[in-house]
Amino acid sequence: MAEIKEKKTFINPYVVQMDKFADSLMHLSKTFLTLEEYKGTFSKEEIEEMFLKVTDKVCDNCEKKAWCLGENRVHTYQLLYEILCTVEEFGAELNVELKRGLQKRCIKAPRFLRETLETFENAKKIMMWNNKMVQNREGYAEQLDRFAKMIQHTTRELDAGIFEDEHLEKRLKTQLKKGGARMLSSVFYMTSQGKYEIHLTVKSMKGRVIATKELASLVGACTGRTMTPQMGERPLVGEEYCTVACVESARYHTLQGVAKIGRGCEKISGDTFLMTDLPEGKKGIALSDGMGSGEEAFRESKMVVEMLEELLEAGFPVTMAIQLMNTALVIAREEVRFSTIDASLFDLYKGTCEFVKAGASTTFIKRKDSVETINSATLPVGVIRELDLEPVERKLESGDFVIMVTDGVLDALPVGEQESLMSTFIQDADIVNPKELAHHILEQVLEYTQEVPVDDMTVLAIGIWEL
Numbered sequence: 001m002a003e004i005k006e007k008k009t010f011i012n013p014y015v016v017q018m019d020k021f022a023d024s025l026m027h028l029s030k031t032f033l034t035l036e037e038y039k040g041t042f043s044k045e046e047i048e049e050m051f052l053k054v055t056d057k058v059c060d061n062c063e064k065k066a067w068c069l070g071e072n073r074v075h076t077y078q079l080l081y082e083i084l085c086t087v088e089e090f091g092a093e094l095n096v097e098l099k100r101g102l103q104k105r106c107i108k109a110p111r112f113l114r115e116t117l118e119t120f121e122n123a124k125k126i127m128m129w130n131n132k133m134v135q136n137r138e139g140y141a142e143q144l145d146r147f148a149k150m151i152q153h154t155t156r157e158l159d160a161g162i163f164e165d166e167h168l169e170k171r172l173k174t175q176l177k178k179g180g181a182r183m184l185s186s187v188f189y190m191t192s193q194g195k196y197e198i199h200l201t202v203k204s205m206k207g208r209v210i211a212t213k214e215l216a217s218l219v220g221a222c223t224g225r226t227m228t229p230q231m232g233e234r235p236l237v238g239e240e241y242c243t244v245a246c247v248e249s250a251r252y253h254t255l256q257g258v259a260k261i262g263r264g265c266e267k268i269s270g271d272t273f274l275m276t277d278l279p280e281g282k283k284g285i286a287l288s289d290g291m292g293s294g295e296e297a298f299r300e301s302k303m304v305v306e307m308l309e310e311l312l313e314a315g316f317p318v319t320m321a322i323q324l325m326n327t328a329l330v331i332a333r334e335e336v337r338f339s340t341i342d343a344s345l346f347d348l349y350k351g352t353c354e355f356v357k358a359g360a361s362t363t364f365i366k367r368k369d370s371v372e373t374i375n376s377a378t379l380p381v382g383v384i385r386e387l388d389l390e391p392v393e394r395k396l397e398s399g400d401f402v403i404m405v406t407d408g409v410l411d412a413l414p415v416g417e418q419e420s421l422m423s424t425f426i427q428d429a430d431i432v433n434p435k436e437l438a439h440h441i442l443e444q445v446l447e448y449t450q451e452v453p454v455d456d457m458t459v460l461a462i463g464i465w466e467l
Contacts, residue, residue, distance in 0.1 A: 270297025
């Protein structure tokens with residue numbers, strides 16, 4: 001909100017309202033972070049409480065209670081403290097010297113020791129659960145903060161992109177009427193890439209049905225740009241008003257193919273992939289390798305891929321989507337279960353590709369006369385709460401291929417020669433069909449090893465061409 005007041009740039013009431021919403025999420029995030037902190041050791045008060053619990057149970061009917069908890073209380077407390085320190089460092093097996101000292105100073109030594117160990121273990125469990133709650137709360141705080149920033153970023157982008165053009169609106173009304181459609185309203189939007197996106201509320205004139213492609217063509221004639229219906233748009237417009245979105249056509253298109261085989265030639269593979277069209281003229285390709293192999297690994301990688309697909313289609317940047325997923329997976333589980341993520345986002349307007357990897361294997365770019373490799377040392381999702389993701393962007397030329405593989409493919413080749421051998425297989429393949437290329441690469445690896453796969457193996461090949 002302070003940014004709006006200072007700059008007086010965002011005066012749209014909807015932007016102001018969304019900023020208030022984002023501010024409330026950020027405040028909630030900060031509140032979570034100011035609550036109880038992570039603890040690695042017991043406080044003086046907690047040790048005193050343990051001492052009282054042990055002595056209440058052990059010393060109640062003891063003939064030496066008055067002396068041990070009276071003038072000798074400091075030494076009794078020191079005895080318990082020595083036991084706790086020894087157990088913390090070496091475990092429940094106390095050294096002989098400490099046991100002898102305990103027997104000399106306490107007539108109920110065995111019970112005193114047993115109650116001390118039990119009280120200590122219970123206190124450790126409570127601390128562990130408290131620390132888990134702190135960790136979860138910090139994870140939720142990070143999620144809220146990222147979500148708030150995403151709301152602010154998206155709201156500002158939308159507000160900055162919407163524009164008015166009365167002249168264009170009149171031309172559209174006239175052209176659409178000639179084409180048999182009546183326009184009620186229009187919204188003009190320019191994307192961050194400088195591309196038009198026009199939303200029309202229209203209906204066909206009585207007794208007619210108009211193809212959405214025809215409407216997009218009429219819009220293109222008015223704007224002087226090549227326009228097409230937005231991905232997933234309705235094919236026809238009838239006699240009732242509906243809103244249709246037309247976007248600028250992309251300069252590039254992709255085709256992709258996949259080849260895969262399970263560990264030991266099993267039908268079920270632990271590798272999962274997605275290929276989906278995304279907003280603003282992007283194509284998303286992702287490959288995930290679940291921990292282990294078989295059905296359990298498949299369920300894990302499938303869940304990760306489906307979560308990623310939903311977030312990307314909702315408009316989340318790929319790095320933020322992976323971070324959100326990772327935090328959710330870490331704080332939601334007791335045991336560590338991880339999955340790799342290898343994401344390639346093609347910008348079909350600019351002909352570029354953004355690569356983001358989390359524990360994933362090498363990606364290869366096949367150009368006309370060379371093969372480039374993309375590597376990353378980032379951990380898989382589900383291991384630690386904060387991933388250090390390093391996106392890499394490359395400009396692609398028409399006819400280039402991006403080849404993505406899981407660990408099982410490279411691990412089948414000799415150590416130290418994996419990337420060079422794969423580059424050779426890819427460079428020597430004079431194939432333009434992505435599906436055939438993926439199968440050829442996998443066949444080359446299997447032929448080289450002459451062995452049954454010891455891990456799931458998947459190869460994705462994506463070719464890009466200028467329209």
